[in-house]
Amino acid sequence: MEVLVFVGRMLFGLYWLYNGLNHLVIAPKALAQYAAMKKVPAPLGMVVLSGLLLLIGAITILLGIAIPVGVAALIVFLVPVTFWMHDFWNVQDPMQRMVEMVQFTKNLALIGATLLLLGIPEPWHWSLAE
Numbered sequence: 001m002e003v004l005v006f007v008g009r010m011l012f013g014l015y016w017l018y019n020g021l022n023h024l025v026i027a028p029k030a031l032a033q034y035a036a037m038k039k040v041p042a043p044l045g046m047v048v049l050s051g052l053l054l055l056i057g058a059i060t061i062l063l064g065i066a067i068p069v070g071v072a073a074l075i076v077f078l079v080p081v082t083f084w085m086h087d088f089w090n091v092q093d094p095m096q097r098m099v100e101m102v103q104f105t106k107n108l109a110l111i112g113a114t115l116l117l118l119g120i121p122e123p124w125h126w127s128l129a130e
Helices: 002-026 028-037 043-063 067-085 094-119
Strands: none
Touching: 002 028, 002 043, 028 043, 043 067, 067 094
16 A cells, blocks of 8 residues: 555656646746736736745655645645636636636646645655655
């Protein structure tokens, strides 16, 4: 079971790491344009801030340290993004509405999975905290 938890932790952490790098290095301008379209204030600044929150979450999960801090960072990112950026109820085009609904429900699942991390007793196996 320890191996499965470790593999799951690595996959989950790498997901957040990629997304953080996407916000900060790979595509910040494109994400800022999307945020501007959604009427996010200071879109580039918010993309950078969200990228930092994603990296904090990723690093804590990958290293197995400061888990409540990482969970908090990811929840602070996920909740507003889920309801602001993926507001499918405001989308008129049926195809785009479906895309936003998928993103909305995916983010709800990610919120749940992130909160589940708080239930794994610490220190986690194969972590810097062990």
